[in-house]
Amino acid sequence: MSGLDRSAVAFDVEFPVVVVGAGAAGLTAALAARDAGAEVLLLERDETPRGSTSMSQGYVCAAGSKIQRAAGIEDDAERFYADIMARTRGTANPDLARTVSDNAGRAIDWLVENHKIPFEMNLTWGGFFGHSVNRMHGVPSKRGEELHGALIRAAEEAGVNLVTGAHVDKVFADETNTVVGVRVRRADGSEELVGCQTLVLTTCGFGANLEMVKTYIPSFGQAANYRYFGHEGNEGEGIEWGRDLGAALGSMDAFxxxxxxxxxxxxxxxxxxxxxxxxxxxxxxxxxxxxxxxxxxxxxxxxxxxxxxxxxxxxxxxxxxxxxxxxxxxxxxxxxxxxxxxxxxxxxxxxxxxxxxxxxxxxxxxxxxxxxxxxxxxxxxxxxxxxxxxxxxxxxxxxFHTQGGLKVNSKAQVIRADGTPLPNLFAGGGTAESISGTGCNGYLPAAGLCMAVTLGMLAGASAAELAASA
Ligand SMILES: Cc1cc2nc3c(=O)[nH]c(=O)nc-3n(C[C@H](O)[C@H](O)[C@H](O)COP(=O)(O)OP(=O)(O)OC[C@H]3O[C@@H](n4cnc5c(N)ncnc54)[C@H](O)[C@@H]3O)c2cc1C
Structure with a gap:
């Protein structure tokens, strides 16, 4: 049961852009939507946002950022794209790999310049594992908590309405698969119905959902000593909502x-x-x-x-x-x-x-x-x-984290198997398909947060644009 509901309900409140999940992807999406002038509601199930983002080391791989260039490192989108395809033995989704390699450096520049996220190059980093040059952008402490905290601070300064302790357990859609709102469940059992013009799903992957892991990554899910070490809130809800709205899934066995x-x-x-x-x-x-x-x-x-x-x-x-x-x-x-x-x-x-x-x-x-x-x-x-x-x-x-998810296009719109976008649904971070191809050995170091900030930026901007045109 994914929690997709077709019934017509009256909403308590409505926002042009609603984002579900306040990890790096959701916060970045919310910032991008605010920068594009939209009112944004960001809903997070935990009382204090942590997500896999806080558990990480906070590294983001990206090519062609200003700080990478200032460090004297020659790199560009073409080279990043070639590394992604080589690392995944050609199994990564090439359109997505293009979108990510073209936009990741821009996402870093924008976060540094517009939102004072303290990225710097980690020049001591030695584990290239498929990156042909150093493209490791990190925060000074090398801890995801610092990155997460900086994004939360930036979101507050930008006027994002961040509501925590707000578990979204239902998505409402009409017969055209246009999302019209979500249901928020609070710890005390109370419910709120929030209408939206656009919905951005950033609930991360499905590592905490053993049934989904068994289905999509049997090599791991059926291991006798299976251990998940990502955020416990990553139960795959966003992926299930998107799937039930008609989205195509990609790279589901990658992790x-x-x-x-x-x-x-x-x-x-x-x-x-x-x-x-x-x-x-x-x-x-x-x-x-x-x-x-x-x-x-x-x-x-x-x-x-x-x-x-x-x-x-x-x-x-x-x-x-x-x-x-x-x-x-x-x-x-x-x-x-x-x-x-x-x-x-x-x-x-x-x-x-x-x-x-x-x-x-x-x-x-x-x-x-x-x-x-x-x-x-x-x-x-x-x-x-x-x-x-x-x-x-x-x-x-x-x-650590799953790499499969909802297929998206170059605007981070969630798409169907024939490539057409769903009317008003966007995804980023671990909820979207990643650039890791198939299986367990296509992951490029720091691709997780790269997907979060790059698709987050695209999703937030696209959602705001669509909401403004409605
Ligand atoms: C130990 C560890 C180290 C890592 N190190 C790195 C690294 O250095 N570099 C890198 O690139 N990647 C790293 N990763 C992967 C990286 O952390 C993830 O790819 C990235 O954080 C994903 O960001 P996200 O915003 O998609 O998800 P998250 O940060 O997990 O955020 C998702 C949020 O959605 C919330 N949520 C979920 N469902 C709902 C719901 N129904 N309603 C409301 N809220 C909901 C969750 O509570 C969570 O806060 C690491 C992962 C782990 C586990």
Missing amino acids: QGYGALTEPYGIIANYDMVMNGAVTVNIEGKRFSNENADISAQALNILAQPEGTGWIIFDDARRAIVENLPEFRDLVTLGGVRTAPDADQLAALIRVPPDALKDTLAEVEKMTRGEMACPFGRDFSKSAPLSGTLHALKTTGAL
Whole structure:
């Protein structure tokens, strides 16, 4: 049941533009609609907006922004488009990839210049994973909370009517599939009916809806140790409303996983130490993957191991890379980092067979010295061997966010299978189809927030334009 309702109701209040979901996409859409002169109501189910946006590191990939150029980085929409298509082995929706690569840099410039969002280039970022140049725009703290807070502040300054604790559980539409309003349910059980001329859906993806995950991403949804690590409010409602209004869905099996979520702490293990030579073993003390091939697909690799867990094994040199990061300090405080003077004692501490762990580490040493090829194809040529005191972090694989959703055109209008737009429905962020193609390994780092701010900007501007012309 998606909550689509065809009955005629009298609305308590009406707005030209209603946006559902106050993550990065919804806030950006609301800002764009305000900039275009529309009265905007932004409805958020949580009392305090958090969304996956606050859980993220706040990085947005974009090509050709002014701050990227000022940092001396040569990039443009054509190159970004080529990277998207290469990363997804040609499976990304090419029209959408064009729209996003053409507009992402503009979205960053607009947010910086018109709304004082403190983006800067993260020049130390090393994990290109498919980006041929550095296009990582982030906020100074490298935390999504800061980005989210800056967008909320900007929305307040711009006069967006942000109402929190407002769960939209119904969308009303007429027989032409024109949306006429929504029902808002409050925590105390009361209801409000809000009419609208245009509706922007920014409720993110469906990671928190296990039934949808099982249907669309069976490799993940049916994993015995399935773990979702995005926002719990992302139940796919926006996608279901759009689908029931006649929208086409795209890239529904695509997702971003993460192969290094610590157990049982649910804190992200920073992957820089693995990229610099740490390895992951299973509870049998054996490596099972090229840890650096794909951080997203690594989630499935770990979930396929006994008990669905593994241990990242690292030494003092690799530890120094992450030592001062807040999440690593939290893990130390919680006792999540196990430390021992040698492999034998570490194996006893983490309860893996000592001989197997010693054999694994001896093989890794040979690989770093070029005396043996990695059976999983990992290139150890630039890694120094692990030495001295050893540490271990228990990890599992998790779903961060889904990448499939409502198909949209270059104005972020939700479209049908034949490409025609629905009368007055727009979508952005995780509610819309993304640029990740199919499956688990098409995700370009920071594409999630790129989709949020780029489609959010387009959706808000288009909705305001349509409302003004009505
Ligand atoms: C741990 C983690 C790290 C990540 N790091 C990055 C990164 O650095 N860079 C990057 O690009 N991406 C990253 N991502 C992905 C990124 O966070 C998402 O792609 C992005 O936040 C999506 O934005 P959104 O606005 O679509 O969704 P959200 O931020 O999730 O916002 C959706 C909002 O809609 C609300 N909502 C849902 N249903 C309703 C309803 N029916 N009524 C009212 N409100 C509703 C929710 O409560 C929520 O606040 C990360 C994700 C995770 C989980």
